[in-house]
Amino acid sequence: MAQQEAQQRRASIHDVASQAGVSAATVSKVLAGVTTVKPENAQRVLDAVELLGYRVDPLASDMRRAKRRIIGAIMPEFESEFFGQMVSELEGLAEQRGYTLVAASSRESEAREKEILARMHDWRVAGVVLAPVRNEHGPAAGFMKANGMTGVLIDRVLADDAFDTVSADSAAASAEVARALVSQGHRHVLVVGLGQQAATVRARLDGFRKTALELAPDIRIDVVLCESDVGPLRTLLRDYFSKREDGGDRPTAVYSLFLKGTLVALSEFRRRGWHCPNDISLVGFDDAEWMQVTWPAIAAVVQPVREIAANAIEVLFRRIEGERGPPRARLEPCKVFMRESVGSPGSVPHSGGGDRQ
Amino acid sequence: MAQQEAQQRRASIHDVASQAGVSAATVSKVLAGVTTVKPENAQRVLDAVELLGYRVDPLASDMRRAKRRIIGAIMPEFESEFFGQMVSELEGLAEQRGYTLVAASSRESEAREKEILARMHDWRVAGVVLAPVRNEHGPAAGFMKANGMTGVLIDRVLADDAFDTVSADSAAASAEVARALVSQGHRHVLVVGLGQQAATVRARLDGFRKTALELAPDIRIDVVLCESDVGPLRTLLRDYFSKREDGGDRPTAVYSLFLKGTLVALSEFRRRGWHCPNDISLVGFDDAEWMQVTWPAIAAVVQPVREIAANAIEVLFRRIEGERGPPRARLEPCKVFMRESVGSPGSVPHSGGGDRQ
DNA sequence: CAACAGCGAAAAATCGATTTATCGATTATG
DNA sequence: CATAATCGATAAATCGATTTTTCGCTGTTG
Numbered sequence: 185m186a187q188q189e190a191q192q193r194r195a196s197i198h199d200v201a202s203q204a205g206v207s208a209a210t211v212s213k214v215l216a217g218v219t220t221v222k223p224e225n226a227q228r229v230l231d232a233v234e235l236l237g238y239r240v241d242p243l244a245s246d247m248r249r250a251k252r253r254i255i256g257a258i259m260p261e262f263e264s265e266f267f268g269q270m271v272s273e274l275e276g277l278a279e280q281r282g283y284t285l286v287a288a289s290s291r292e293s294e295a296r297e298k299e300i301l302a303r304m305h306d307w308r309v310a311g312v313v314l315a316p317v318r319n320e321h322g323p324a325a326g327f328m329k330a331n332g333m334t335g336v337l338i339d340r341v342l343a344d345d346a347f348d349t350v351s352a353d354s355a356a357a358s359a360e361v362a363r364a365l366v367s368q369g370h371r372h373v374l375v376v377g378l379g380q381q382a383a384t385v386r387a388r389l390d391g392f393r394k395t396a397l398e399l400a401p402d403i404r405i406d407v408v409l410c411e412s413d414v415g416p417l418r419t420l421l422r423d424y425f426s427k428r429e430d431g432g433d434r435p436t437a438v439y440s441l442f443l444k445g446t447l448v449a450l451s452e453f454r455r456r457g458w459h460c461p462n463d464i465s466l467v468g469f470d471d472a473e474w475m476q477v478t479w480p481a482i483a484a485v486v487q488p489v490r491e492i493a494a495n496a497i498e499v500l501f502r503r504i505e506g507e508r509g510p511p512r513a514r515l516e517p518c519k520v521f522m523r524e525s526v527g528s529p530g531s532v533p534h535s536g537g538g539d540r541q
Numbered sequence: 542m543a544q545q546e547a548q549q550r551r552a553s554i555h556d557v558a559s560q561a562g563v564s565a566a567t568v569s570k571v572l573a574g575v576t577t578v579k580p581e582n583a584q585r586v587l588d589a590v591e592l593l594g595y596r597v598d599p600l601a602s603d604m605r606r607a608k609r610r611i612i613g614a615i616m617p618e619f620e621s622e623f624f625g626q627m628v629s630e631l632e633g634l635a636e637q638r639g640y641t642l643v644a645a646s647s648r649e650s651e652a653r654e655k656e657i658l659a660r661m662h663d664w665r666v667a668g669v670v671l672a673p674v675r676n677e678h679g680p681a682a683g684f685m686k687a688n689g690m691t692g693v694l695i696d697r698v699l700a701d702d703a704f705d706t707v708s709a710d711s712a713a714a715s716a717e718v719a720r721a722l723v724s725q726g727h728r729h730v731l732v733v734g735l736g737q738q739a740a741t742v743r744a745r746l747d748g749f750r751k752t753a754l755e756l757a758p759d760i761r762i763d764v765v766l767c768e769s770d771v772g773p774l775r776t777l778l779r780d781y782f783s784k785r786e787d788g789g790d791r792p793t794a795v796y797s798l799f800l801k802g803t804l805v806a807l808s809e810f811r812r813r814g815w816h817c818p819n820d821i822s823l824v825g826f827d828d829a830e831w832m833q834v835t836w837p838a839i840a841a842v843v844q845p846v847r848e849i850a851a852n853a854i855e856v857l858f859r860r861i862e863g864e865r866g867p868p869r870a871r872l873e874p875c876k877v878f879m880r881e882s883v884g885s886p887g888s889v890p891h892s893g894g895g896d897r898q
Numbered sequence: 899c900a901a902c903a904g905c906g907a908a909a910a911a912t913c914g915a916t917t918t919a920t921c922g923a924t925t926a927t928g
Numbered sequence: 929c930a931t932a933a934t935c936g937a938t939a940a941a942t943c944g945a946t947t948t949t950t951c952g953c954t955g956t957t958g
Contacts, residue, residue, distance in 0.1 A: 196943090196944055196945080197944065197945060197946095198944080198945095206907075206908085207907065207908045207909075208908090208944085208945080208946095209907075209908065209909080209910095209946080209947080209948095210906090210907060210908080211945095212945070212946060212947085213907090213946095216946085220905075220906065220907090221906075221907085222906065222907085225906085225907085239659070239663055240663075240944090240945075241663065241943090241944055241945065242663050242664060242945095243600060243603060243604055243664070243665065243943085243944075243945085244604060244913090244943070244944030244945035244946085245944080245945050245946075246600060246913095246945090247600055247601060247604065247912090247913045247914075247915095247943095247944080247945065247946085248912065248913045248914095248945075248946055248947075249913090249946085261625075261629065262619065262625040262626070262628045262629045262632075263622055263625040263626050263629060264622075264625070265620055265621075265622075267625075268618075268619040268620040268621070268624075268625045269619070269620050271619045271646075272618065272619045272620060272646055272648075275619075275645065275646060276648075284660065285645075286643055287644055288632065288642075289628075289629055289632060291629075291633075302596075303641065306596055306597075306598065306599050307599060307600075308600065447830055447831060447834050450831075450834035450835070451833065451834040454834060454836060454838075459836065472831065473804060474804060474807075474829065474831045474832075474835075475831075476808065477804050477807035477808040477811060478807070478831075478835045478836075479811060479816065479835075479836075481811075553913090553914055553915080554914065554915060554916095555914080555915095563937075563938085564937065564938045564939075565914085565915080565916095565938090566916080566917080566918095566937075566938065566939080566940095567936090567937060567938080568915095569915070569916060569917085570916095570937090573916085577935075577936065577937090578936075578937085579935095579936065579937085582936085582937085597914090597915075598913090598914055598915065599915095600913085600914075600915085601913070601914030601915035601916090601943090602914075602915050602916075603915090603943095604913095604914080604915065604916085604942090604943045604944075604945095605915075605916055605917080605942065605943045605944095606916090606943090
């Protein structure tokens with residue numbers, strides 16, 4: 185029986201109409217909640233729908249609509265906790281409003297980013313949440329503007345003159361990290377980062393540098409940055425420490441601006457047999473579940489994923505509903521968790537090299 | 542200019558037709574690659590397409606098709622590295638074949654799983670890759686079967702009589718873990734797991750138990766399992782160790798059957814001040830990037846994500862292309878990395894309680 | 899009592915493509 | 929030379945809904 189049902193084709197609105205003894209237009213109206221239908225007929229329609237197991241065909245239904253109840257999301261990748269949570273949040277929020285989220289990953293490629301956008305445009309998505317690979321000035325944002333798409337930019341963006349933006353307040357968080365490290369006595373810090381072109385990297389770096397120099401003008405800040413790939417960073421970091429191994433002028437703390445940088449730093453510490461925080465302190469931008477359970481627990485800046493997602497969806501739907509006005513740039517505050525990987529320098533002698541102070 | 546283009550409505554096939562001075566049918570044929578079109582006309586069509594920036598409307602195009610070039614993917618969650626990688630792989634493989642992947646997360650709920658499937662059915666997806674919350678016998682698989690959908694089940698499944706399945710060879714991996722632990726001298730192991738009902742949990746547990754008992758009949762295997770949520774497991778684990786704290790008969794190694802269990806175990810070790818592998822050894826099912834950079838590095842079973850994804854897509858497309866025959870259950874071998882978190886028991890005295898041997 | 903307003907529902911147009919049937923012109927064949 | 933076959937292209941039907949227009953009927957009103 186159920187098998188037969190499976191074989192026979194899906195019921196259309198006309199099947200429902202003839203079953204109920206009315207026209208297709210009437211069925212459509214009943215299902216749309218129009219009140220100018222005789223209650224008796226409405227009931228017959230509902231019964232027929234029930235009997236035939238009818239479901240509206242979204243393809244046909246959306247055909248005449250300018251916009252479908254679909255939100256597109258484009259993330260640089262799916263593998264990290266941050267973007268995974270982001271997609272999850274966005275999906276939930278979109279569905280709360282009766283929309284379906286369609287997510288795609290740009291795989292850190294701006295070309296793909298644009299292709300995906302074109303596809304979503306073809307699909308007539310009502311709006312797009314775009315987490316660009318680099319920043320708000322890429323070709324993807326240009327495509328969206330040129331095609332009159334509705335969208336919000338999140339994460340690696342600051343402010344844009346065409347779209348609303350929502351991101352973590354990287355500068356403020358970095359300032360807090362700077363305060364913490366300086367107050368612990370650190371006067372030589374290495375800042376490590378990936379994605380040189382990302383809008384937020386500069387904000388994080390500047391935020392750290394500005395506050396650190398304010399509080400301790402004599403502080404020395406080294407910077408190792410490289411573009412998107414993790415391999416080169418590993419090499420750069422190794423070279424950086426190799427050069428300073430003998431001189432003994434190596435930093436007492438490392439601040440990584442991205443999760444992968446934190447992993448690379450930890451891996452380099454391991455290789456050299458350094459322990460946190462005795463041999464060196466470590467703070468990373470981006471938190472992860474595991475950072476609380478390792479020994480030492482890793483200090484980290486926690487990005488407000490839920491808040492970013494909630495705000496992005498909020499502002500996106502306002503635009504979808506037709507709100508005008510200049511785009512707004514929103515910054516959500518981060519939390520900084522100074523865990524065990526941060527300590528005072530020199531409290532325990534470094535395991536290798538001489539120490540200056 | 543570009544702005545004007547943005548405002549005016551999207552070009553339809555009729556616009557292209559009149560621009561090229563032919564009928565819409567001819568345009569359709571040119572774009573579909575039909576050869577019975579005069580080369581001259583074909584060129585005019587292509588020129589018009591170029592001029593108007595025409596793109597086929599997928600909604601209208603798919604309307605008459607029974608199946609769209611879309612693959613659905615349903616994962617229990619998006620937050621973990623495993624499923625994040627899985628979605629990423631599936632997306633890439635689907636696009637290689639000219640299909641679009643639409644991913645959704647069931648949030649560990651079988652009800653949602655079925656709703657999403659219904660939605661995907663409405664969307665006329667060509668096939669579905671379903672990673673069920675529990676196992677292959679849930680309502681989702683039933684829905685797929687009842688509606689004649691094409692699909693593959695992955696991850697938390699063993700074998701099914703209606704659908705092909707692809708998963709990691711949990712039993713073999715667990716056997717290897719058992720061999721490693723026994724050969725290191727462990728004779729009292731705690732196995733920790735989440736998701737009691739997942740098909741793979743039983744396989745992992747049985748695989749471990751069978752091999753461990755074969756190699757060391759006197760081995761003692763304790764088991765702490767609980768359903769999907771991580772909170773209860775934390776409590777269970779705390780109680781488990783509290784009871785054994787004084788008696789001194791606590792296990793020398795913990796084998797966690799899921800990533801979250803590994804985190805909970807580590808967290809409990811931290812709380813008690815136990816270090817791996819001196820105080821206790823730890824192996825977890827599911828690898829993560831961070832496990833290589835912590836100190837100690839955490840031993841883990843690495844699931845072959847790429848292989849599972851590749852096989853799932855492979856077998857799915859075979860079915861989409863009409864292959865008949867009974868469903869096949871495929872097991873992909875795991876790799877086991879015995880990292881520093883595993884050592885021999887008693888090589889260093891436990892930090893607390895008495896030791897028996 | 900004719901004209902008209904109001905109501906509910908059916909008929910028809912529409913969305914934008916694909917596919918089938920049809921048609922006219924040219925070429926081949928008896 | 930008349931008819932058939934072939935070719936290229938157009939007209940029309942189709943997919944399954946929504947939306948607009950039309951229509952028939954009832955009840956009101958001048």
